[in-house]
Amino acid sequence: xxxxxxxxxxxxxxxxxxxxxxxxxxxxxxxxxxxxxxxxxxxxxxxxxxxxxxxxxxxxxxxxxxxxxxxxxxxxxxxxxxxxxxxxxxxxxxxxxxxxxxxxxxxxxxxxxxxxxxxxxxxxxxxxxxxxxxxxxxxxxxxxxxxxxxxxxxxxxxxxxxxxxxxxxxxxxx
Numbered sequence: 001x002x003x004x005x006x007x008x009x010x011x012x013x014x015x016x017x018x019x020x021x022x023x024x025x026x027x028x029x030x031x032x033x034x035x036x037x038x039x040x041x042x043x044x045x046x047x048x049x050x051x052x053x054x055x056x057x058x059x060x061x062x063x064x065x066x067x068x069x070x071x072x073x074x075x076x077x078x079x080x081x082x083x084x085x086x087x088x089x090x091x092x093x094x095x096x097x098x099x100x101x102x103x104x105x106x107x108x109x110x111x112x113x114x115x116x117x118x119x120x121x122x123x124x125x126x127x128x129x130x131x132x133x134x135x136x137x138x139x140x141x142x143x144x145x146x147x148x149x150x151x152x153x154x155x156x157x158x159x160x161x162x163x164x165x166x167x168x169x170x171x172x173x174x
Contacts, residue, residue: 013061020085022113024092026106029080048092049085072117076110089113093127
């Protein structure tokens, strides 16, 4: 590969890294071609972009973009590396967990999620449990509405109780 080609790849990768709030580095080596194709399809279905990249090019792209924040990821740049870009912080982790129910790979090497770096496959469960911004907002709204729901249901129950008592006392027993 020519130096100009490598420079173009590094610049393109650096741009994608800078634009992404979440990306995962995974080892997808040794997957048979049919399993690799199934992984790519699953990524496509969940709007996750999967790119296989050389570690040296990825390291240079990381250095160009934000060396201080991502320098902890350099230890993960060994062996085969695939990058998973996603708008959702937990979607790639959930996909990896689901895919590994029937396969040994992919293995999580590192992840950058919401301005935090995670290293190692042992972080997978925690990353899969991360709630999205919309899920967090829904939880907060639900928590705020719970007391109001309790008051309203209490008022409704009390009104029904009074209506039931009023109906019984106004009826003529003849």
